Amino acid sequence: MGCSSCSTGKGGQPRGCKNNGTCGSDGCNKLTVFDWLSNMTLPSGQQAFDCVEVRFKNSRKEFFRNKDNLTLSIGDVVATEASPGHDVGIVTLVGELVKVQMKKKGVDPNAEDLPKVYRKASQKDIDIWQKARDREADVQKRSRELALGLKLQMKISDVEFQGDGSKATFYYTAEERVDFRQLIKDMARSFNVRIEMRQIGYRQEASRLGGIGSCGRELCCSTWLTDFRSVSTASARYQQLSLNPQKLAGQCGKLKCCLNYELDAYLDALKEFPNQDVRLQTEKGEAVCQKIDIFQRLLWYAYDGEWAKWHLLTLDQVKSIISDNKKKKKVASLEEFSAEVEEKNNKKEFENVVGQDSLTRFDRPKKRRKSNNNNKKSSKNQSQNQNRRHKPKQKRRRPKNG
Secondary structure: OOOOOOOEOHHHOEOOOOOOOOOOOOOOOOOOOOOOOOOOOOOOOOOOOOEEEEEEOOOEEEEEEOOOOOOOOOOOEEEEEOOOOEEEEEEEEOOOHHHHHHHHHOOOOOOOOOOEEEEEOOHHHHHHHHHHHHOHHHHHHHHHHHHHHOOOOOEEEEEEEOOOOOEEEEEEEOOOOOOOHHHHHHHHHHHOOEEEEEEOOHHHHHHHHOOEOOOOOEOHHHHOOOOOOOOOHHHHHHOOOOOOHHHHEOOOOOEOHHHHOOHHHHHHHHOOOOOOOOOEEEOOOEEEEEEEEOOOOEEEEEEOOOOOOOEEEEHHHHHHHHHHHHOOOOEOOOHHHHHHHHHHHHOOOOOOOOOOOOHHHHHOOOOOOOOHHHHHHHHHHHHHHHHHHHOOOOOOOOOOOO
8 A cells, every 4th residue: 555544454445544545645555646737836827627536446537616716625525516416425536637648538628518626525424424335335235136037147246335325336247138127126125326327348347346366466457557558368378378268368258468568679670580481492392481599599400201300590690581582592401501500599598607506406315314322322222233243152041950
């Protein structure tokens, strides 16, 4: 946690805010935007931008117009307009930087239909908001039981109550279309609130629930990643990764978002390489590319019909062969080029001059050493046996008959 007051408590929840990272100090939220204009003053005669950015439950943000010119700052809890009633959120951004964020999200700053900020939240508003937030876990459990009772093929992953407690939004995932009309009636009867159902994708579900990835770190989508870009298997092919769905899929069951992180570096490196469909013309026959090592600039080729025997070539050698083929010249064979490369690769690049032991020494079975006591006992037994050998045998006396 980035917030100093959010030490971990029972069940993995923060002890300070108990809101799974949505604390009021705004130090451990992935939707936080750094206000780099906070230390700058506006020119004389220019009014401050009258819109603010408000966050709700660390999963969504909305923009509101400050018509009453309230003095708001980052971290203030405000009551905002909602339909119906009002909602309670935390201000995350004020000033001219809000205009930049609105343009980024495609929201018109001059739109007249923007909802407005009513007031700063009073203690009564905050108490009602906290009571509604405390109900979310029980309501989610009960709603799942109702969905299972109706045999609906859906999973309710999260529940969000409105600030005044009059409305609850249920986020669910489903592979097919679900008829949840009866479910809404049952939930409205059980919870006495207005019900809204909102379907989300599996990636959005993973970002809401959180978890640990195969790398050992928290999921990117639940910590810092705010937008989902499309990931295709082509990104795995460019990085020479095996197309194993179990290794390429994340917690959400989709392709991992981190496959796009290093894709640009691989694409830049592949610009120097020739197309893998290009065949090398030699007097011994045609050679086809089998494998590429991008960062070591190495390629493996094999002749037609000799697929088990690969020949290692450098990128410069392949380019020279292709240029000769364009001039209708054939090289003698690939063995001449591969021999030079293998000699260079066989040279030792590292030598253990310090004389450190091998790490595999711990894998060897340990030899049991006999203790000194056992040695003393064995030597004592040996001396007794020697004395017995040197002693003359005594004749046994027969008892006299009385």
